[in-house]
Amino acid sequence: MLQSFAQTDRTFQYYRVKAMDLLEWSDELSVGIDLIDKQHMVLVRTINLLAMAIEQNSERELLVAIFETLADYTRTHFAYEEELFEHYGYPESNLHKQDHQALTDQVVSLKNRFEAGENNPGPEVLKFLVEWLTGHIMGADKHYAPFLQKAMREQNHRNGR
Numbered sequence: 313m314l315q316s317f318a319q320t321d322r323t324f325q326y327y328r329v330k331a332m333d334l335l336e337w338s339d340e341l342s343v344g345i346d347l348i349d350k351q352h353m354v355l356v357r358t359i360n361l362l363a364m365a366i367e368q369n370s371e372r373e374l375l376v377a378i379f380e381t382l383a384d385y386t387r388t389h390f391a392y393e394e395e396l397f398e399h400y401g402y403p404e405s406n407l408h409k410q411d412h413q414a415l416t417d418q419v420v421s422l423k424n425r426f427e428a429g430e431n432n433p434g435p436e437v438l439k440f441l442v443e444w445l446t447g448h449i450m451g452a453d454k455h456y457a458p459f460l461q462k463a464m465r466e467q468n469h470r471n472g473r
């Protein structure tokens with residue numbers, strides 16, 4: 313019994329380290345808007361969770377469920393950003409929305425492929441997802457950061473906060 317606990321613990325540590333190795337949150341990924349950073353962290357964690365499940369040779373159902381979570385939360389997060397664009401009048405909103413649509417399509421099509429019985433996802437899918445997320449955050453999201461930060465500061469100021 314004791315030994316199996318020790319074994320479980322070691323296994324857990326191992327996968328935790330492996331998962332953290334895949335994509336670690338860093339300040340480099342921050343857009344300087346707290347709630348957005350937190351949403352991005354959830355996406356980072358979901359990708360790490362998928363990596364862990366793949367490492368553990370998890371059943372297809374679990375992998376599909378994690379993909380579903382990723383696709384759902386991606387939609388939620390993108391909708392939130394788009395609401396901010398609308399609210400603060402971000403001039404490059406249309407281009408950014410097109411990016412969101414393309415990224416959503418990509419993750420949904422990956423999910424559908426595995427759901428339809430294609431081989432389980434491997435390192436190349438994880439690599440794709442890491443680039444899929446960090447590429448967008450470091451590019452398009454960082455691009456709106458100064459505009460939104462300023463607009464939010466001004467609104468807080470007007471509201472006397």
Ligand SMILES: [Fe+2]
Binds near residue numbers: 449
């Ligand atoms: Fe984002």
Ligand SMILES: [Fe+2]
Binds near residue numbers: 393448
């Ligand atoms: Fe975005």
